[in-house]
Amino acid sequence: MTDVFYTLTVSHFLILAAALFAIGTIGVLMRRNALIVMMSIELMMNAANLTILAFARYHGGTAGLEGHSLAFIVIAVAAAEAAVGLAIVVAVFRTRRHADIDRLNLLKN
């Protein structure tokens, strides 16, 4: 049983990524502040990146470096998403004076 704590495997990183993704999902579902929701989405993207890099480490070689390229592109896309999302949050706050996603139901029904 102590082998789990002393011997690192790829499973450790994968389970950590899964837990991080679960926390991000809980944040998206439970919180109402739009900024916290966006941060939770960033957490989920980081969990995906951790999975990619764990598998890249596991395979090694050129396949692993392709995984690194994919993780790099994920980071760039996450930066673009953060820029656009935060601009939307600022625009919504400017017109409505709040950023509560439960009250942003203009497109509902």
Added chain:
Amino acid sequence: MWTSNRMWLAPLILLALLAVRAAPVSAQPGHEGHAHAQPPAAEAAPVAPGEPTPGEAEGDKKGFENSRMAALFFWVLAGLTLGGALFVITRRNLISAVMGMVGTFFALAGLYAMLYAHFLAAIQVLVYAGAIMVLFVFVVMILNRPEDEPWAIQGLFGKALAGLAILYLVARLSGILWDIKDTPHAVEAGPQPPPVRVAETAGAHMNPREAFAPGTGPENERTDAFGSTRAVGKVLFNQYLFPFEAVSLVLLVAVVGGIAVARPHHREEDQRPTVAA
């Protein structure tokens, strides 16, 4: 808001799941299909390409450092990651949430470094913990009304901690400056890095499938290790040049779109009040 005290059961549950799930998984036989895979060369032990390394025979444990120090680092970084993430989704104060996020990103950068993704660890710190979090902090400061919990160092303990941090910073900086004053030619006296042979690496070895066989290329092993900037850059600029350029276009569009969305529209609405939305 969702900030009840029962939230603190969540890390315990997650840790229990982690321990239970990790036990059978790590006992499974290893992955068989790494015919072309090679052990990452960051350990710099000159191994012949065809010869299996001792770590490779262990299957699932292949390539991971199985020292207790590495395990300790992993558990500390994993705790920091999950703790920061839980901090993000439980705090009512937005600045606290952002600070938890920064902690999560730094811990994740450490985990990336443990996975030999050194370049991506640096990118993680620069882009996430630097740029994206600064963006979040700016938006939080724009949106927060001033009566919403102004964030300040409170209490005697916080002030003592801040004073100690400042004293440490000043002591380290003055120490560095003192050393520079004592030895003015310290930079030139340092060990010179080996020259990078650009002409050889740019010519015949552009095939990314062959460039990473250990010990065959003209590159030295120190700069061409798995996950280094050079290795990732070669793959990124040879095989994945089009996605790279497409991502740069995505970033450009995102910047322009962000400016267009966040720009104030009051003046246009005043001039054309009858335009249907």
